Amino acid sequence: MADFRDLRIAIIGAGMGGLGTALAFAKKGFKNINVYETASNLGFVGAGIQMPPNVVRVLDRLGCWEEIEKEATDVKETSIRQGSTDEELAHVFMPDMREKYGFPHCTGHRSSLAGGLYNGCLKEPAIKFNFGTSLVRVLSWAPKPRILLKSRAQDEPFEVEADILLASDGIKSLTRTQMLSELGLTYEEADTGQAAYRIMLHRDQMKDDPEMLALLDCDMAVRWIGERRHIIAYPVSGHKIYNLSTAHPDTNFAGATNATYTTRGEKKAMFEVFGTFCPLVQRMLDLVPEGEVCEWKLRIHKTLPTWVHGSAALLGDACHATLPHLSQGAAMAIEDGAVLAECVSRIPADKLDDAETVTKTLKVFEMLRKPYTTTLVDLASHSGRVLHLGEGKAKEERDRLFRDNGKSGVVPDKWASPDVQKMIYSHDCVKEVIEKFDEVFASIA
Numbered sequence: 205m206a207d208f209r210d211l212r213i214a215i216i217g218a219g220m221g222g223l224g225t226a227l228a229f230a231k232k233g234f235k236n237i238n239v240y241e242t243a244s245n246l247g248f249v250g251a252g253i254q255m256p257p258n259v260v261r262v263l264d265r266l267g268c269w270e271e272i273e274k275e276a277t278d279v280k281e282t283s284i285r286q287g288s289t290d291e292e293l294a295h296v297f298m299p300d301m302r303e304k305y306g307f308p309h310c311t312g313h314r315s316s317l318a319g320g321l322y323n324g325c326l327k328e329p330a331i332k333f334n335f336g337t338s339l340v341r342v343l344s345w346a347p348k349p350r351i352l353l354k355s356r357a358q359d360e361p362f363e364v365e366a367d368i369l370l371a372s373d374g375i376k377s378l379t380r381t382q383m384l385s386e387l388g389l390t391y392e393e394a395d396t397g398q399a400a401y402r403i404m405l406h407r408d409q410m411k412d413d414p415e416m417l418a419l420l421d422c423d424m425a426v427r428w429i430g431e432r433r434h435i436i437a438y439p440v441s442g443h444k445i446y447n448l449s450t451a452h453p454d455t456n457f458a459g460a461t462n463a464t465y466t467t468r469g470e471k472k473a474m475f476e477v478f479g480t481f482c483p484l485v486q487r488m489l490d491l492v493p494e495g496e497v498c499e500w501k502l503r504i505h506k507t508l509p510t511w512v513h514g515s516a517a518l519l520g521d522a523c524h525a526t527l528p529h530l531s532q533g534a535a536m537a538i539e540d541g542a543v544l545a546e547c548v549s550r551i552p553a554d555k556l557d558d559a560e561t562v563t564k565t566l567k568v569f570e571m572l573r574k575p576y577t578t579t580l581v582d583l584a585s586h587s588g589r590v591l592h593l594g595e596g597k598a599k600e601e602r603d604r605l606f607r608d609n610g611k612s613g614v615v616p617d618k619w620a621s622p623d624v625q626k627m628i629y630s631h632d633c634v635k636e637v638i639e640k641f642d643e644v645f646a647s648i649a
């Protein structure tokens with residue numbers, strides 16, 4: 205093989221990471237990209253998502269931001285409030301994201317982010333989607349990865365060979381489990397003890413409540429916090445929908461780590477969890493139709509010993525699942541794809557068939573991304589602990605810092621903290637590869 209564009213890329217999973225990866229490789233000129241996805245279509249959960257400037261930078265380069273932006277809503281300020289009273293603890297203005305970081309901080313519907321990435325992929329003849337097709341097992345990791353797949357369309361499982369295997373198969377990643385087990389390595393789930401309700405309220409449901417309408421019509425994200433629980437909310441879909449996402453004690457899932465991670469929740473239980481929250485929150489929760497309460501277990505794992513084996517690499521939630529408190533999970537998964545495409549396109553022409561070079565190249569991806577993503581995962585966990593404090597000295601100190609409104613450059617809610625925003629939003633993951641690839645590659649024995 206004389207051209208990196210001829211490398212056969214197999215991607216497992218068409219979530220945010222898989223879609224971003226496929227598009228990034230196509231944009232780099234790769235001609236043979238197959239995406240294998242268990243689900244029969246994109247089928248994204250009805251929920252909102254934040255798209256901070258660091259991921260908008262990547263989406264813009266991938267040529268799909270223009271479409272996504274049409275339905276996106278800017279976040280120009282954030283209000284952190286006492287859940288029980290609705291009293292404002294801090295108000296952080298962020299009207300100048302574009303000026304500071306070159307790109308806006310937006311919110312959107314998950315389906316519009318996924319749809320924008322998918323439509324971008326559909327314009328690329330190099331990408332082939334294989335829906336209804338699951339990875340059963342990795343048969344070999346190197347020199348050429350071979351995978352066993354099962355398609356709903358045929359009875360017998362079948363084998364596929366690729367040059368590089370990229371596993372964006374999410375938090376329950378089968379590839380991760382098999383990879384680490386075959387390497388004799390272990391990894392640990394880190395019990396977050398937290399679960400989330402995801403709620404979308406439509407303008408029609410809110411139209412007779414002026415307080416609710418005010419929230420829907422502004423460019424503001426609101427976080428209502430309380431002991432061991434909080435709610436973050438913001439408008440999406442051009443202010444037509446108000447999205448609420450909660451974090452609260454994981455009482456309904458206790459012990460169920462391997463079975464199902466999503467349950468249909470009960471409205472009564474949701475009201476008990478947020479029973480101490482203010483009337484405005486109660487009124488919004490009351491708009492959720494009975495039978496439409498959905499609850500997610502929030503899962504993460506400790507830093508993995510490796511993301512790479514042979515000619516295969518993990519990406520996204522498969523290797524750095526995070527709590528959502530920093531709104532960076534999907535952003536990091538999409539960035540991973542851009543970094544991988546940039547790294548793999550740097551394999552010299554005479555080394556394309558050299559398995560060792562391929563492994564080293566994937567290791568560069570891991571070495572560039574692991575410290576950064578670990579920092580963000582830790583910051584999200586830290587933020588959760590601070591937001592969920594109960595009465596006491598630590599909470600008093602936190603609230604004192606909140607009252608400073610970020611003027612000192614620091615807010616206890618790391619997502620709203622100007623210092624953390626600067627670190628994350630100015631991060632250009634592709635530029636980092638361009639600047640550091642050779643040095644990091646050379647450092648690998």
Ligand SMILES: Cc1cc2nc3c(=O)[nH]c(=O)nc-3n(C[C@H](O)[C@H](O)[C@H](O)COP(=O)(O)OP(=O)(O)OC[C@H]3O[C@@H](n4cnc5c(N)ncnc54)[C@H](O)[C@@H]3O)c2cc1C
Binds near residue numbers: 217218219242378536
């Ligand atoms: C409540 C909540 C709020 C969040 N808010 C934000 C936010 O505001 N901003 C943000 O950036 N992130 C946010 N996140 C995080 C974000 O949703 C995830 O980090 C992101 O979706 C991970 O993408 P992924 O592609 O790695 O995994 P997934 O999106 O989980 O995709 C994995 C895909 O792989 C497929 N798959 C799995 N196994 C197989 C197999 N064996 N064969 C074939 N296909 C397979 C699955 O069907 C799935 O489609 C939030 C998460 C939660 C829970």
